[in-house]
Amino acid sequence: MLFNSLEFFIFLAVVLPLYYVLNRRAQNAMLLGASYFFYGYWDYRFLSLVAISTLIDFWAARAIDREQRPRMRKLFLACSMTANLGLLGFFKYYNFFIDSAARTLETFGLQANMPVLYVILPVGISFYTFQTMSYTIDVYRRHLPASDDLLDFALYVCYFPQLVAGPIERATNLLPAIQSRRVVTSKMVATGCVLILVGLFRKVVIADGIASQIDPVFASPGAHSTPALLKALYLFALQIYCDFAGYSDIARGTSRLMGIELMVNFNHPYFASNISDFWRRWHISLSTWLRDYLYIPLGGNRNGELKTYRNLMLTMLLGGLWHGAAWSFVVWGGLHGLYLVGYRLFGSLRKKVRVAGTGAGSFPFLGRLIGMFLTFHLVLLTWLFFRASGLGSAIVYLQQILSFRGMENWLSVLPLIAVPWLLVFLIDIPQHLSGDHTVMLSWPRLVRHGIYATLLFLVILGFGTHAPFIYFQF
Amino acid sequence: MRLSSIFSFDTYRAIRGSLLWLALLLALLVAGELLLRAPIVVSALPRPEPTLWHAPLIQTKLDYLRKFEKDHGIDVLFIGNSAVQAGVNPTVFDSERRRLESAKPDSFNAAIEGLPPYGVRLFLEIYLRHSSPRVIIYGITPQDINSASPWARDVTQRVQQSILALAESERGLLGWTYARLLRLSHLYRYRYVLHQLLLRGGAMRGDGFVYFDERGFHPIRKRLSQLDRAERVRLRNRAGVLNYSTEGEQLDELKKLMGLCSEKGIRLILVNMPLADDYYGNFDNPADYKTYLDTISDIAHAYGVPFWDMEHLPSEQNLTDEDFADLNHLNRSGAAKLSRLVGRRCCPSSEAQLAGRFRKQAVGD
Numbered sequence A: 001m002l003f004n005s006l007e008f009f010i011f012l013a014v015v016l017p018l019y020y021v022l023n024r025r026a027q028n029a030m031l032l033g034a035s036y037f038f039y040g041y042w043d044y045r046f047l048s049l050v051a052i053s054t055l056i057d058f059w060a061a062r063a064i065d066r067e068q069r070p071r072m073r074k075l076f077l078a079c080s081m082t083a084n085l086g087l088l089g090f091f092k093y094y095n096f097f098i099d100s101a102a103r104t105l106e107t108f109g110l111q112a113n114m115p116v117l118y119v120i121l122p123v124g125i126s127f128y129t130f131q132t133m134s135y136t137i138d139v140y141r142r143h144l145p146a147s148d149d150l151l152d153f154a155l156y157v158c159y160f161p162q163l164v165a166g167p168i169e170r171a172t173n174l175l176p177a178i179q180s181r182r183v184v185t186s187k188m189v190a191t192g193c194v195l196i197l198v199g200l201f202r203k204v205v206i207a208d209g210i211a212s213q214i215d216p217v218f219a220s221p222g223a224h225s226t227p228a229l230l231k232a233l234y235l236f237a238l239q240i241y242c243d244f245a246g247y248s249d250i251a252r253g254t255s256r257l258m259g260i261e262l263m264v265n266f267n268h269p270y271f272a273s274n275i276s277d278f279w280r281r282w283h284i285s286l287s288t289w290l291r292d293y294l295y296i297p298l299g300g301n302r303n304g305e306l307k308t309y310r311n312l313m314l315t316m317l318l319g320g321l322w323h324g325a326a327w328s329f330v331v332w333g334g335l336h337g338l339y340l341v342g343y344r345l346f347g348s349l350r351k352k353v354r355v356a357g358t359g360a361g362s363f364p365f366l367g368r369l370i371g372m373f374l375t376f377h378l379v380l381l382t383w384l385f386f387r388a389s390g391l392g393s394a395i396v397y398l399q400q401i402l403s404f405r406g407m408e409n410w411l412s413v414l415p416l417i418a419v420p421w422l423l424v425f426l427i428d429i430p431q432h433l434s435g436d437h438t439v440m441l442s443w444p445r446l447v448r449h450g451i452y453a454t455l456l457f458l459v460i461l462g463f464g465t466h467a468p469f470i471y472f473q474f
Numbered sequence B: 001m002r003l004s005s006i007f008s009f010d011t012y013r014a015i016r017g018s019l020l021w022l023a024l025l026l027a028l029l030v031a032g033e034l035l036l037r038a039p040i041v042v043s044a045l046p047r048p049e050p051t052l053w054h055a056p057l058i059q060t061k062l063d064y065l066r067k068f069e070k071d072h073g074i075d076v077l078f079i080g081n082s083a084v085q086a087g088v089n090p091t092v093f094d095s096e097r098r099r100l101e102s103a104k105p106d107s108f109n110a111a112i113e114g115l116p117p118y119g120v121r122l123f124l125e126i127y128l129r130h131s132s133p134r135v136i137i138y139g140i141t142p143q144d145i146n147s148a149s150p151w152a153r154d155v156t157q158r159v160q161q162s163i164l165a166l167a168e169s170e171r172g173l174l175g176w177t178y179a180r181l182l183r184l185s186h187l188y189r190y191r192y193v194l195h196q197l198l199l200r201g202g203a204m205r206g207d208g209f210v211y212f213d214e215r216g217f218h219p220i221r222k223r224l225s226q227l228d229r230a231e232r233v234r235l236r237n238r239a240g241v242l243n244y245s246t247e248g249e250q251l252d253e254l255k256k257l258m259g260l261c262s263e264k265g266i267r268l269i270l271v272n273m274p275l276a277d278d279y280y281g282n283f284d285n286p287a288d289y290k291t292y293l294d295t296i297s298d299i300a301h302a303y304g305v306p307f308w309d310m311e312h313l314p315s316e317q318n319l320t321d322e323d324f325a326d327l328n329h330l331n332r333s334g335a336a337k338l339s340r341l342v343g344r345r346c347c348p349s350s351e352a353q354l355a356g357r358f359r360k361q362a363v364g365d
Helices: A004-020 A024-066 A069-107 A125-140 A150-158 A170-180 A184-217 A226-256 A273-283 A286-300 A307-324 A327-356 A362-387 A391-402 A407-434 A445-462 B011-035 B039-044 B058-071 B084-085 B088-103 B115-128 B150-160 B164-171 B172-184 B186-201 B229-235 B249-263 B277-281 B287-303 B332-346 B348-355
Strands: B076-077 B107-109 B135-141 B269-272 B308-309
Touching: A004 B115, A024 A069, A024 A125, A024 A150, A024 B277, A069 A125, A125 A150, A125 A170, A125 A307, A150 A170, A184 A226, A184 A445, A226 A362, A226 A391, A226 A407, A226 B084, A273 A286, A273 A327, A273 A362, A286 A307, A307 A327, A327 A362, A327 A391, A362 A391, A407 B186, A445 B011, B011 B186, B058 B107, B058 B164, B076 B088, B076 B115, B084 B135, B084 B332, B084 B348, B088 B107, B088 B332, B115 B150, B115 B164, B115 B249, B135 B229, B135 B249, B150 B249, B164 B172, B172 B186, B172 B348, B249 B269, B249 B287, B269 B287, B287 B308
Parallel strands: B076 B107, B076 B135, B135 B269, B269 B308
Antiparallel strands: none
16 A cells, blocks of 8 residues: 555544554554555565564564573574575565576576576565564664564564555664553644655655656666756656655654654755765665664674775675665665765875864865765766666666767756755755754744645645655565 | 543644644635636646656547547557557558458557556547447557566556546546546646646646657657667567566456457457567567467457467568567558558458468467
């Protein structure tokens, strides 16, 4: 079920009143049923996968928690990891590896008859698998006790607002909220509604509205001029942000209506002044997951510069592969890895220069603006690989941009790029400056309600295309 | 069961406060509706249609179809995807039939790019609201019935979400509601145009270049024979026939389409569209093409529908790379050849004679 569909709002209109009249235990049971319905509405067959993942980790975490012998604890952890990664590997990466192996053999002149299976990618598998894995690892690390209530744990795994596209919640945050009595305050209702409204504006008005200017260009990059290609690329950077941040806003807003706080997943990433800052603002739940469960266990920055660079590259490459089973995602991750390595190198160099007393940092605001501009454009390049239908298509796209064909029309595309960005900035700049995603609530009453009404009016104008969220496929 | 006191007291105050912005919203909606009824405003805006179709120019094709039906009446309707849109020239088809039958046939190419059977059936429902053809010729390609095709899934999803497609067909309660909403509310009709005008800073282009003629045919000049090996490899589109499996939604839709034609008393003919030799490299397994042919033959036989395999043409009509624009689209000269051949097969007098010359015997005909 999509957040931007009529079905979702009918679903919510049934779930919320029920939720408000039940006690905690009954609320959890009802939410579990509702979450399974929410997921099964897309394809009920894959509910079994969610259930299997839930049961495995419930059992493994309890076994780990009860067990005192380190070897046995490790064994149970390995069982959970194997099962989770096995499911993810089969459903998400099977065809990718088979196809890649066959192509590799073909380049050596060998005809490979690989077993090709028709494997559908279950929606949200990467999200809930990472969520359950983090729970078992945290229990193994003794960061939290294992849950002894299957109902509570099952709800933690499939809580519908964040089930299919995150945020990837940690058990240390979400599980206590599920296990305790919730109180819905007026502030939660108000901020929840604002978040839903802003999320719908980002998704329905901006992301879906500009899709018609992006899709045809990426479908045949060879047929378009440089300004058209640049327009589509700049707009895609906005689309993916509005699509995913919009989803997270709606998820957080919906959850607040039930008195449960979800983590902030996007914090105005395009205002980041360097690539490291970008990753503290973009898909925060994934970047912190990768940091805590991959980068740090690999050694993080504790074993010298070279190993730090290796760890950064590995983390980002796997982060790229998490997004999808294609080489273009690997390149996307690889580029981000290289940027992070480059930024770290640049940081140590800058320290040395500062020690030499060059007076760097005299214009902090200007430096920040330049940093924002450079960071955005480095990220923009990676979006090309992310969006293109394949590596070959991305290269054609780049070549066509560099051909500078049709540059005489560059002025005509400027408003097409600028207007949607400005509309988003009208919301993002006040949020960013105040550090509050619901800053509108503090504005004068009439202004505030006027903005709500306008946003809703625009959402109604754009409502109806029901385009799925881009991140559903991951 | 004990009720939880989940609300704090001031929640009700917040709910009351939200009534103000709902009132403002209502004012905006009414103002928008009134403004869009002013002729001066409407004349300054672009056309309210196309927009939510899965591909541009669909509304133009529908307009052409309505006009052609009004001016001439449609006798034969061609349906399918872009392979049919570029592969059948109704003018050539009609002149061939006129030559053989001295009849006055009028055909229209209603094929639309990207459509798998799900979309073809929905659009056929729309067409049949405007025209009543005697014969429908459905040009089919292997990728149409591959249930594993991400392309077919994607387009199906887009078509399912197309408000205009649902409204035009008036399919189900939702389609009926959309149709009335579009008719009654100017704001609803113009909402996409207004949305796009906002995002494009007031600059919205028209429909752009209309690439098909007034009878729906899309002539392509390009020749496959002019492309080098590397370019041909780039043209391959494995996604359409990857993991080839015919069981599933698209085949069911094809069956429903056959049922629809039979219910309306329209003669349906399935035509296997010609493909360039390199196309077969798209298949994982060469046997997949046979699976496709057998599947179509079987259901055609079961429904008593003729199935003409135009992939295997008589030698003098054989299509070469000179006749293709790419691996699965004929160019103008290829379309002329195919249209003549289909036109000839449609004439009862020449049909039997011609059928014998096909290397592969057509099924159910």
